[in-house]
Amino acid sequence: MSHLVYLKDVVTLKLDEKKCVGCGMCLLVCPHAVLSLTNGTAEIVNRDACMECGACSRNCPAEALSVQSGVGCAAAVINVMLGRTNSPCCGTIDSATNLSNGSRDAKRTGCC
Amino acid sequence: MVKAQVSLPDLKQPFVSGSFETPVGLVPQVSSFLKVSDHLGTFKARWGVGRMHYTINPGLYALGTPNEKSPVLVTANFKMSFDRLREALPGRNMWILVLDTKGINVWCASGKGTFGTMELVNRIESSGLAQIVSHRELILPQLAGPGVAAHEVKKLSGFKVIYGPIQATDLPKFLDAGMKATLEMRFKTFTTLERMVLIPIELVSALKWGLIIISIFFILSYLGKLGEGSVNALNHGLFSGLSILIAIISGAILTPLMLPWLPGRAFSIKGLIMGLMAIAILFVFRFNVLITWANRVEIVAWLLLIPALSAFLAMNFTGASTYTSLSGVKKEMRWAVPIQIGAGVIGFILWLGSQFIG
Numbered sequence: 154m155s156h157l158v159y160l161k162d163v164v165t166l167k168l169d170e171k172k173c174v175g176c177g178m179c180l181l182v183c184p185h186a187v188l189s190l191t192n193g194t195a196e197i198v199n200r201d202a203c204m205e206c207g208a209c210s211r212n213c214p215a216e217a218l219s220v221q222s223g224v225g226c227a228a229a230v231i232n233v234m235l236g237r238t239n240s241p242c243c244g245t246i247d248s249a250t251n252l253s254n255g256s257r258d259a260k261r262t263g264c265c
Numbered sequence: 266m267v268k269a270q271v272s273l274p275d276l277k278q279p280f281v282s283g284s285f286e287t288p289v290g291l292v293p294q295v296s297s298f299l300k301v302s303d304h305l306g307t308f309k310a311r312w313g314v315g316r317m318h319y320t321i322n323p324g325l326y327a328l329g330t331p332n333e334k335s336p337v338l339v340t341a342n343f344k345m346s347f348d349r350l351r352e353a354l355p356g357r358n359m360w361i362l363v364l365d366t367k368g369i370n371v372w373c374a375s376g377k378g379t380f381g382t383m384e385l386v387n388r389i390e391s392s393g394l395a396q397i398v399s400h401r402e403l404i405l406p407q408l409a410g411p412g413v414a415a416h417e418v419k420k421l422s423g424f425k426v427i428y429g430p431i432q433a434t435d436l437p438k439f440l441d442a443g444m445k446a447t448l449e450m451r452f453k454t455f456t457t458l459e460r461m462v463l464i465p466i467e468l469v470s471a472l473k474w475g476l477i478i479i480s481i482f483f484i485l486s487y488l489g490k491l492g493e494g495s496v497n498a499l500n501h502g503l504f505s506g507l508s509i510l511i512a513i514i515s516g517a518i519l520t521p522l523m524l525p526w527l528p529g530r531a532f533s534i535k536g537l538i539m540g541l542m543a544i545a546i547l548f549v550f551r552f553n554v555l556i557t558w559a560n561r562v563e564i565v566a567w568l569l570l571i572p573a574l575s576a577f578l579a580m581n582f583t584g585a586s587t588y589t590s591l592s593g594v595k596k597e598m599r600w601a602v603p604i605q606i607g608a609g610v611i612g613f614i615l616w617l618g619s620q621f622i623g
Contacts, residue, residue, distance in 0.1 A: 159588055206411045211411060221591070229584060
């Protein structure tokens with residue numbers, strides 16, 4: 154599957170193989186086939202294809218995956234720089250993630 | 266179970282075809298057949314008309330005539346998301362649990378956390394789902410992954426999250442294969458058609474500012490050349506307005522359309538190259554007027570302005586694209602934005618000079 158790839162060597166995705174329990178959830182949720190499972194352990198096989206959506210780390214029951222997730226949206230970055238955080242569209246980029254209860258700042262919604 | 270906790274969606278919403286009896290009360294019944302008004306709604310939302318308020322009531326809906334064993338699909342309360350889902354399931358009897366994502370689609374809402382674990386857990390509770398179905402499984406769109414932690418949903422609600430395919434249109438195959446998605450179903454593409462449907466909203470938002478800028482360029486240009494007669498001034502004004510319009514077309518239409526074939530990885534580079542190609546076409550029609558210094562300066566001004574605007578608009582398309590990371594966008598913006606601003610300011614000063622001096 155050859156597809157569009159964004160910038161090289163920028164992605165913050167990290168995998169701690171020692172923590173991985175090999176459940177394969179990360180493979181199911183990743184929309185860009187970044188990970189694969191070999192001998193019961195996940196492996197990052199296509200790092201540059203990662204878009205930092207955070208689906209893998211959120212659904213990892215062993216907390217083996219981590220990524221500075223956010224939405225890769227220039228308009229959102231500009232809005233945040235200009236302090237327009239309550240914009241209905243593209244108002245937030247760095248999701249204030251709280252993995253333990255799975256909630257994020259729900260007041261700031263976005264469109265994209 | 267206290268029945269007062271259950272809140273059911275309004276039965277009087279225009280797309281609801283009937284009401285359906287459940288142990289917790291009447292829930293709205295919908296069909297997979299979309300009416301003209303539903304299609305019109307999609308069209309309007311694509312063009313940004315009422316897009317932020319294109320919502321439906323959250324809660325449980327019956328697609329066809331489901332029973333206690335029927336699968337439960339989960340989606341967002343953006344009406345377009347709901348319509349794409351039911352439209353993909355003709356002849357199926359299923360439950361659709363709609364989360365309150367403030368009218369935002371599944372993927373954006375999950376990225377921002379509104380399509381999230383807590384909303385799902387609370388919605389399972391408030392819909393009375395546990396009293397309606399005998400099983401404990403939910404089918405979520407794969408793109409809900411950034412917001413929903415499947416293992417936490419299981420822990421908090423007892424319901425097992427099954428991630429379905431990315432595209433609703435793959436659901437029948439997924440269901441018939443015993444809830445197994447192929448690798449293709451799990452891969453987010455960005456095909457020409459997928460990019461094309463995003464162009465209207467890009468164009469509308471670009472033109473909101475663009476029309477003001479086009480008018481300013483037209484007026485300044487007209488006033489600057491009024492000394493050469495009103496016909497000449499009008500021509501010149503129109504040319505200036507047209508040039509800005511071409512930059513917008515280049516950045517907001519042609520770049521998204523040509524994305525895979527334009528060189529470079531950064532969207533700004535793709536937009537810049539498209540802008541340069543657009544200029545080439547524009548100046549084929551103006552080669553006969555390179556006589557004066559003012560004309561030459563004006564050409565240089567457009568050589569800066571059009572690519573800068575085109576690159577900026579292309580860069581904004583990262584938000585609509587399906588594969589750009591935040592780290593990447595920030596990296597691109599660190600060098601691209603200063604260049605865009607620099608080229609824009611210098612270009613504008615040169616252009617003003619070419620209109621009023623010489």
